[in-house]
Amino acid sequence: MSRGTVYGLGVGPGDPELITLKALRRLQAARAVAFPVQRGESVARAIVAAYLREDQDQIAIDAPMTGGDSAQPGYDAAAATIAGYLDRGEDVAVLCEGDPLFYGSFIYLLGRLAGKHQVEVVPGVTSLTACAAALPLPLVGRDERLAVMPAILPNDRLREGFVFGDAVAIVKVGRHFARLAALIQELGLTDRAHYVERASHAVQRVLPLAEVDPATATYFAIILVFKEASPWR
Amino acid sequence: MSRGTVYGLGVGPGDPELITLKALRRLQAARAVAFPVQRGESVARAIVAAYLREDQDQIAIDAPMTGGDSAQPGYDAAAATIAGYLDRGEDVAVLCEGDPLFYGSFIYLLGRLAGKHQVEVVPGVTSLTACAAALPLPLVGRDERLAVMPAILPNDRLREGFVFGDAVAIVKVGRHFARLAALIQELGLTDRAHYVERASHAVQRVLPLAEVDPATATYFAIILVFKEASPWR
Numbered sequence: 001m002s003r004g005t006v007y008g009l010g011v012g013p014g015d016p017e018l019i020t021l022k023a024l025r026r027l028q029a030a031r032a033v034a035f036p037v038q039r040g041e042s043v044a045r046a047i048v049a050a051y052l053r054e055d056q057d058q059i060a061i062d063a064p065m066t067g068g069d070s071a072q073p074g075y076d077a078a079a080a081t082i083a084g085y086l087d088r089g090e091d092v093a094v095l096c097e098g099d100p101l102f103y104g105s106f107i108y109l110l111g112r113l114a115g116k117h118q119v120e121v122v123p124g125v126t127s128l129t130a131c132a133a134a135l136p137l138p139l140v141g142r143d144e145r146l147a148v149m150p151a152i153l154p155n156d157r158l159r160e161g162f163v164f165g166d167a168v169a170i171v172k173v174g175r176h177f178a179r180l181a182a183l184i185q186e187l188g189l190t191d192r193a194h195y196v197e198r199a200s201h202a203v204q205r206v207l208p209l210a211e212v213d214p215a216t217a218t219y220f221a222i223i224l225v226f227k228e229a230s231p232w233r
Numbered sequence: 234m235s236r237g238t239v240y241g242l243g244v245g246p247g248d249p250e251l252i253t254l255k256a257l258r259r260l261q262a263a264r265a266v267a268f269p270v271q272r273g274e275s276v277a278r279a280i281v282a283a284y285l286r287e288d289q290d291q292i293a294i295d296a297p298m299t300g301g302d303s304a305q306p307g308y309d310a311a312a313a314t315i316a317g318y319l320d321r322g323e324d325v326a327v328l329c330e331g332d333p334l335f336y337g338s339f340i341y342l343l344g345r346l347a348g349k350h351q352v353e354v355v356p357g358v359t360s361l362t363a364c365a366a367a368l369p370l371p372l373v374g375r376d377e378r379l380a381v382m383p384a385i386l387p388n389d390r391l392r393e394g395f396v397f398g399d400a401v402a403i404v405k406v407g408r409h410f411a412r413l414a415a416l417i418q419e420l421g422l423t424d425r426a427h428y429v430e431r432a433s434h435a436v437q438r439v440l441p442l443a444e445v446d447p448a449t450a451t452y453f454a455i456i457l458v459f460k461e462a463s464p465w466r
Contacts, residue, residue: 008369010362017255020358022248099362099372107371111465114369121366123358123433125253129243129332133354136241136347138340139332143386147397148379157378164380164397200356232344 002117004031004086007093008100008110010124011047014201018130019048023122027051030093032085034078036063036105043220044095057085059092063105071108079112086117099124103150103171128169130199131222134206137194137233140167144230151176151223155183162187168225177217181209189225197221235350237264237319240326241333241343243357244280247434251363252281256355260284263326265318267311269296269338276453277328290318292325296338304341312345319350332357336383336404361402363432364455367439370427370466373400377463384409384456388416395420401458410450414442422458430454 012018035045062074100106132139147165193209245251295307333339365372380398426442
């Protein structure tokens with residue numbers, strides 16, 4: 001074990017005020033700050049831009065959104081850079097949009113660093129509950145079941161979520177929007193479906209699913225479907 | 234619409250530092266602070282005890298854990314008290330363990346106050362992601378599906394979650410522990426099941442499911458099951 005600690009910090013869904021006191025403290029105490037970069041931009045870094053210290057090293061993690069094998073060299077390189085700090089006894093904060101362990105790229109770093117280095121994860125507010133807050137509607141209550149699925153799944157896998165869940169969340173909508181909207185229409189649930197884009201960001205959009213122009217749908221959106229009317233919804 | 238605003242504030246899973254900057258600001262600016270009380274105690278109030286101002290009114294919401302119809306008079310009374318503040322143009326903060334809209338009692342107040350009063354929900358860190366952080370293991374990644382279910386459900390309903398989810402979370406374990414452990418054993422998943430109690434609290438317990446003494450299981454625990462080994466888990 002090296003003496004430094006790598007912190008996986010959930011920085012929340014977008015509003016810089018939705019970071020926790022703990023993540024902010026760990027962030028500001030770290031020697032270096034690492035963050036995933038996609039097409040030259042880092043959403044996680046943008047969220048905490050006002051909190052960064054000028055004397056902190058910044059480590060850009062090359063993390064293409066396509067994921068899969070093409071992303072692995074970027075994580076290998078980032079893990080090696082981070083390990084260098086840890087071996088010198090310096091702490092590194094890895095910024096994670098939302099929560100580090102909820103559909104985040106931090107899981108790739110965790111797999112590379114755990115066991116060999118001290119790892120601490122600070123959980124964060126996910127875009128999932130931020131979407132419910134934006135509506136605001138209960139996500140799940142009492143004896144309800146929640147299904148969460150990424151939009152990239154084929155329709156037969158998504159359909160199973162609508163069988164299982166009283167509330168169904170489809171994350172990372174993006175280019176899958178038209179297919180998802182058609183599936184939800186086929187299931188007769190369009191009027192119980194909500195589209196929330198960039199929840200808690202200044203540019204947040206909240207719309208009934210039927211009112212979304214498919215051309216405007218983004219990756220940073222969630223579709224929430226409540227299968228049946230509840231006493232409270 | 235009355236002039237005051239009622240804030241549903243997620244105060245996080247237990248560690249007082251896991252409150253967000255926004256929830257803390259809303260909490261400290263409110264004229265009155267309301268919180269659910271069960272058997273004379275309020276977990277949500279205990280989490281933020283150090284942040285309360287002495288000049289803030291405190292409203293105890295009688296919210297028996299049994300839920301159901303027996304809980305409704307308590308919410309009726311609390312909603313009426315809160316509405317009194319709002320009608321006078323004063324803000325009320327309702328403290329919610331974890332996130333207000335994720336299996337929380339705030340949903341009952343939301344149903345009573347929405348439409349008639351201004352409501353703002355500040356999402357919080359849930360015990361769900363705090364449990365993953367405690368392990369630490371990825372909750373869900375890539376194309377995985379997540380099933381979340383309350384322990385009170387009968388086995389046939391719970392089984393469907395294990396069919397659907399790559400990751401399965403059973404919340405509010407408590408007196409259902411022995412039945413849940415037997416079900417997971419029957420499914421052959423015991424060695425992939427984790428028990429996390431009071432995640433992020435000072436008294437947090439993290440154990441493989443097989444090592445839990447059923448007599449010690451509490452309501453404030455989650456069982457997390459990862460159905461198959463993933464490259465990162």
